[in-house]
Amino acid sequence: MVYLSKKTSKMERQKLIEAxxxxxxxxxxxxxxxxxxxxTAKRxxxxxHYFQLAKGGRTYTDIKYELSELFEVSISSIEKIIYRTNKR
Structure with missing residues (x-):
């Protein structure tokens, strides 16, 4: 998978569908x-995943690093997804 702002390939789309x-x-x-x-689906x-792992007692830092690797996005992107309030 790639950063959220980039167009996804067929393989990346398939990974998203499987997830x-x-x-x-x-x-x-x-x-x-x-x-x-x-x-939107990826976010x-x-x-x-973040809130499921947080309920398990893991530290927020560990969770962000794990999700960064799993979804192949930067830690700052993870933080924006988790902590930013929707302005819609």
Missing amino acids: LQNEGIEAKHYLEIGLIEEK WLIRR
Whole structure:
């Protein structure tokens, strides 16, 4: 996977679809027709993993480093996704 602002490749899209399926969400069709944006789905996955790991008693720093490796995004991107409030 790449930074959230870049266009994703077919392989990256497949990884995202598989990650969503692991969460019990069948999103392939919705991603393909553009009903769900890949960027939004990826951010949702990062937030979900973050809070699941935080409930397990892990330190926030460890969680951010792990998610940075798992989703191949920078730690500052992880922090923005987790700590920024939505202004919509």
